[in-house]
Amino acid sequence: MxxxxxxxxxxxxxxxxxxGAKNEALQVICSVILTPEKVTISNVPDIIDVNKLIFILGELGVKINRLNEDTYEFQADDIDLEYLESDKFKKDGSSLRGSIMIVGPLLARFGKGYIPRPGGDKIGRRRLDTHFEGFINLGAKFRYNTDEKFYGVEAEYLTGTDMLLEEASVTGTANIIMAAVLARGITTIYNAACEPYIQQLCKMLNSMGAKITGVGSNLLKIEGVKNLGGCSHRILxxxxxxxxxxxxxxxxxxxxxxxxxxxxxxxxxxxxxxxxxxxxxxxxxxxxxxxxxxxxxxxxxxxxxxxxxxxxxxxxxxxxxxxxxxxxxxxxxxxxxxxxxxxxxxxxxxxxxxxxxxxxxxxxxxxxxxxxxxxxxxxxxxxxxxxxxxxxxxxxxxxxxxxxxxxxxxxxxxxxxxxxxxxxxxxxxxxxxxxxx
The missing domain is CATH 3.65.10.10 (Enolpyruvate transferase domain)
Structure with a gap:
């Protein structure tokens, strides 16, 4: 210590x-899972939580190339889904609360996402209900292993729907957005968080080919697309x-x-x-x-x-x-x-x-x-x-x-x-x- x-x-x-903003970095770095094409992100902060997330993505099979001290190139074209059910992932993921945001992209692109109960600051209860209720609304099946404290969601495909979030959770909104961009049909999210970091995530996804409107408001409309491409993005x-x-x-x-x-x-x-x-x-x-x-x-x-x-x-x-x-x-x-x-x-x-x-x-x-x-x-x-x-x-x-x-x-x-x-x-x-x- x-x-x-x-x-x-x-x-x-x-x-x-x-x-660069820690809270934005955790969101936009998770979004690279949504495409097999190269994504370049700059102004990435060199801090423990962000570096842990980048490490987890590397273990998941994402190709990572550090172009300079604050710029990374990611390519998720060969994901190892077996890592998600390994004991190593249960240890890696539980040490970082931000790891919860890999679930939405994994569910959207691969039909399943798993996460151990994540860590983070000991500042009180920080429930994950908003995340998983959003995934369930999109058609995913939810399960929780109480012995191993391990969450899972699975779906053959996701279907757009209207949802009203119980709380304007920033990470919950981000996770649901990333799941909905590849869903079939249209999703509306009311009482969505609208922090600048959520706006940045939406702008990045739109530059990748997503169709998100209402950015900056608490009512988002997402028209699902079949796939997303690469992009370059700078963190606030x-x-x-x-x-x-x-x-x-x-x-x-x-x-x-x-x-x-x-x-x-x-x-x-x-x-x-x-x-x-x-x-x-x-x-x-x-x-x-x-x-x-x-x-x-x-x-x-x-x-x-x-x-x-x-x-x-x-x-x-x-x-x-x-x-x-x-x-x-x-x-x-x-x-x-x-x-x-x-x-x-x-x-x-x-x-x-x-x-x-x-x-x-x-x-x-x-x-x-x-x-x-x-x-x-x-x-x-x-x-x-x-x-x-x-x-x-x-x-x-x-x-x-x-x-x-x-x-x-x-x-x-x-x-x-x-x-x-x-x-x-x-x-x-x-x-x-x-x-x-």
Missing amino acids: STFVIEGGHKLSGSITPQ PDMIEIGSWIGMAAMTKSSITIKNVSWDNLGLIPRVFQKLGINLERRGDDIFIPEQENYEIQNFIDGSILTISDAPWPGFTPDLLSIILVVATQAKGSVLIHQKMFESRLFFVDKLIDMGAKVILCDPHRATVIGMNHESSLKATVMTSPDIRAGISLLIAALSAKGKSTIHNIEQIDRGYQNIDERLRAIGAKITRVAAN
């Missing part, structure tokens, strides 16, 4: 470029990383430029940080955050305490609530953080309280933060990263705290952030990676 040692209390400066910058850097600049009183952010795909993210009093400027497609000695939380118009909560797109992404919470600890004023989707994502606040933050955990979903206005800095401490987003939040807290902090289990951070210690050192952070013995 590797460790970060951080000497906090230093201002940062310069520019940082966000990596990671909006979660962009939000992380905004928060880091505010907490460390630093002036930072975030390059090439694809501003039009950020939705409410800049506005929510501005509600915390953080100044940021749009400069072309960059975000410039000037140095601020303090920032004041805006109340609602009627004077009541600001509440920041997560919601399906175009609402505020739940992946940034942990960062918002940390940033609020040094704001002037108070804010209620309401994490609606996951009941364990706020449990890292005890570590912030140990550092001197004034946070009241109301229940598993809500926390009230009483900002200290930088009048009292956080204290350095030793902590362990419980998941990706809590991990980066604790890292931001450590960068702002005076003294030397230690963060264990940084593999959790590496799952979602590419070479983060090297990139932070380039803008002045005092951070060292200590390898496990």
